[in-house]
Amino acid sequence: MDGLRGRLLITVVVVALISAVTATALAYRESREAVLKRAQNAAVDDFRSRVEQLVPEIDVPTDPRSMARFASKVSSGMRGSLVVVQYRDFTVGSDRSADRTRITPELRVAVRAHPRVSLQRVQYAGKPWLVLGAPVGLGSPSGPGAAAQPSGVEIFAVVSLAEEERDTAELVRSVQGGLVPVVLLAVLLALLAARTVLRPVHRLARATRRLATGELSIRVEEKGRDELAELAHTFNETAGTLEHTVGELREQEALARRFVADVSHELRTPLAAMTMVCSVLDEDAGQLTPDTAHAARTVSAETAKLARLVDDLIEISRFDARAVALTVHELDLAEAVRATLAARCWTHRVETDLPPGIRARLDRRRLDVIVANLVANALRHGAPPVTVTVRTVVGDRLTVSVADHGPGLSPEAARHVFDRFYKADSARARSEGSGLGMAIALENARLHGGTIEIAPQTPGTGAVFTLRLPLRTDSAS
């Protein structure tokens, strides 16, 4: 059970319980009072009429025997309640064995002070009792009353209220039984409420997550006119604005990319013609005047550079457009690195540590691009000796490290070395490369699921670039 649902449930149940218990308590108190009062009134009426009826039979002063007879007669008229008659020092009860402590001193005082029927509710042996008491008046036709002569006889009756108590207890029990369905109903209602509230909230949360993962077209249903609908509306507005903005940005980016790609492609055709013609110029340079020969060679060299730059630009724009795919074959790494070095006549400028027998599934052309760019970078910006080292790491990865012994990279350079057109030495506006080589190398490494890392600078060594690639062999893939 999640937080909001739990809290809602607990709140509703607590509120339902409080109201149910309060209502029950109030109803219990009122009904108990009413029941007791009725019982009390009935007992008082009984008591009074009985006493009135029997008063003529008693003579004052009296003797214990007639008192006892009187008591038992009153008692028999009151469903066998315990009746106690007192006259001076005599006390006689309808039941000899009965305990008379239920008649409290307060009641005795009240009886003595008031000529009417006094009563008191007492608890005895865990049960409720009603104790009535009255002075017996003589010669009064209306029985014990203000006008009668006090006879000195006092009569008490102890009536059990157990039955009434049982009735009210029964009431409480039935109310208690009613509480369970009330609570269950409350739980059900709370769940329903939570559902109606939480469902849109969940939907919103889900939509937000999907929005966060880039699914900008996501919208939620706006139902009703409550705060949740308002929230949904706001969410939709936000998503709409975001989609619009991101769409615009993407469009601009795509336009920019397509522009680069288009420009590069457009440049390629004239470059193709220029490259062809330049090779003619190059070949004939020896027969030209020195100035013209110089011009011809310069044009040829610059054309070659331009061609390389355009190639790199097209390669980068293909990476940006995610239009590149790997053509993987299992190959011998040492062999591949040696071929890369040999193809560029670097074999004598680079030291190698190439253990035989390391095989991996790689794109040969792209591996060549990575290694060539790393070595070219080391040769251009570092200092000899440049070392290429191939290793396998813990069986499932392989590394190709290219180290030089130059001054190494400044932290600034290390941060930007893979940026496009980044020039470590800003004074040298044009370097030999296109400025895209390292960026292309990194893209190619990523395409293989690998990375290129720069080792932290340590004194006495130059820059160390390490290509890390997953070692996928035929049997493993």
Add this chain to the structure above:
Amino acid sequence: MPHVLLIEDDMSVRDGMELVLRRHGHEVDAVATGEAGLRVLSRPRGGGIEIAVVDLMLPGIDGFEVCRRIRGRGQLPIIMLTSRGDDLDVVSGLEAGADDYVVKPITGRVLEARIRAALRRAGPLTRMECDDFAGLVIDRAGLTVTKHGTPIPLPPTELRLLLQLSASPGRVFSREQLLDLVWEHDFLGDSRLVDAAVGRLRAKLEDVPAKPRYIQTVRGFGYRFGPL
């Protein structure tokens, strides 16, 4: 010197290439469209053309279609001219039957080297032998291949690849070795050339190209002829 058919729609590139090819002693028929190129080839004896250099992006029928039509009528070696790294173009071109591809911009020297290599593949081979591999008869003297008596016409690159592989049955050649031996690429040739040529050969030789009998793949190493 070899007679080259150049199909290239851009005038400057066409002129530049024609200039270079003529300087290297080739006779050149330079045309701007695939239709014009096919017209040249439909002249008597193919107009004397010995090799075709075809741009892929052409107005009208494109380079792939030109490759297919040239293949349909003969064994003329084809080098396709393509934009760099457009993998799809390279693969489609090779599958359409091109023997080799070069990427623009290209220097005259590289183009000349590729042309010479392609022509060498088309040239005669010295070994005089006739091998019979379970019904597949390879006549090294007559440079013909028949299967159960039915001639199988093969373009030079595929024929040379088959001759190379079948000369040492059971020996495994890596893609790089085959590139070196058949295409004469001295370095970093594209193994897609090998794969495409093997694919085309299988389609012609094998009963079930998906389960090759003659030219088998050795996973992680390369290709092998047999064992049958």
